[in-house]
Amino acid sequence: MKTNYHTHCFYCDGTGTPENYVLEAEKRGLSVLGFSSHSPVPFDTSWNMKKENLPLYREDVRKAEKSVSGKLQVYLGLEVDYLRGLWGPDDLADEGLDYIIGAVHMLKHRGEGEEYLSVDGPDEEFEALYTETYGRNIKNLVKDYYTMVCELMERHSFDFLAHFDLVKKKNRNNRYFDEQEAWYRACALEALTLASEKQITLEINSGGISRGAIDTVYPGPWLLSEAHRLSVPLVISADAHRPEHLDFHFHQSAALCRQAGYRNVRVYLDGQWQDTGL
Numbered sequence: 098m099k100t101n102y103h104t105h106c107f108y109c110d111g112t113g114t115p116e117n118y119v120l121e122a123e124k125r126g127l128s129v130l131g132f133s134s135h136s137p138v139p140f141d142t143s144w145n146m147k148k149e150n151l152p153l154y155r156e157d158v159r160k161a162e163k164s165v166s167g168k169l170q171v172y173l174g175l176e177v178d179y180l181r182g183l184w185g186p187d188d189l190a191d192e193g194l195d196y197i198i199g200a201v202h203m204l205k206h207r208g209e210g211e212e213y214l215s216v217d218g219p220d221e222e223f224e225a226l227y228t229e230t231y232g233r234n235i236k237n238l239v240k241d242y243y244t245m246v247c248e249l250m251e252r253h254s255f256d257f258l259a260h261f262d263l264v265k266k267k268n269r270n271n272r273y274f275d276e277q278e279a280w281y282r283a284c285a286l287e288a289l290t291l292a293s294e295k296q297i298t299l300e301i302n303s304g305g306i307s308r309g310a311i312d313t314v315y316p317g318p319w320l321l322s323e324a325h326r327l328s329v330p331l332v333i334s335a336d337a338h339r340p341e342h343l344d345f346h347f348h349q350s351a352a353l354c355r356q357a358g359y360r361n362v363r364v365y366l367d368g369q370w371q372d373t374g375l
């Protein structure tokens with residue numbers, strides 16, 4: 098059964114209308130399609146939905162749902178940023194969504210103002226964080242990223258956590274750090290242990306591969322094995338920004354889950370989260 102709950106359309110930084118995605122999902126034989134535009138945040142970015150577009154997005158997805166001819170199930174979600182003291186999934190709890198993905202993309206930039214820069218956006222943003230805010234101390238940047246991930250899990254409610262180790266997106270060829278080093282593993286494992294304690298579902302996300310940024314999924318294979326050891330549930334996600342990526346890497350991701358020891362993944366089906374065999 099092919100599913101995807103991590104889908105960006107033109108309401109945020111994706112390409113195509115909800116209807117385009119529904120038609121493509123049917124063509125590709127998906128059983129379930131969930132929309133998860135980047136939610137509005139309290140300031141403008143180039144990739145978050147504008148607040149005034151939220152009712153239109155909701156309407157458009159529900160309308161696209163009605164255009165389904167076969168058995169495809171369509172759900173309305175959002176990917177919501179956590180920003181310390183400012184914003185998070187709980188701020189959108191009353192929007193009538195079917196599910197919410199919790200995510201950390203941005204860290205606070207230095208200075209008095211409320212400027213946030215993304216760890217996964219343009220290279221210049223990551224470089225500005227790295228050099229100006231963190232004085233080229235990559236350990237502190239990575240630690241702060243995982244601290245935000247932990248705070249998101251501790252302070253907000255959501256259905257699954259996006260791209261657990263997104264902070265590695267700019268780290269192709271170990272440009273900034275080595276994931277095998279003890280300090281990095283300790284940071285990641287501390288957050289993973291919290292996910293286990295709180296039984297928070299993670300996703301295996303192939304969006305970094307489809308967009309040509311990195312060669313591995315989030316979380317990487319060693320973290321997937323640890324996640325299985327710690328009994329952390331998983332959802333398979335494409336993080337699609339184009340209709341043709343809805344099932345990108347689906348079978349490879351399922352195979353990676355099996356290699357890590359998983360026999361089941363979580364699916365949102367018939368209006369509830371449940372396990373399905375791999």
Ligand SMILES: [Zn+2]
Binds near residue numbers: 176200202259260
């Ligand atoms: Zn994301």
Ligand SMILES: [Zn+2]
Binds near residue numbers: 103105176336
């Ligand atoms: Zn996303």
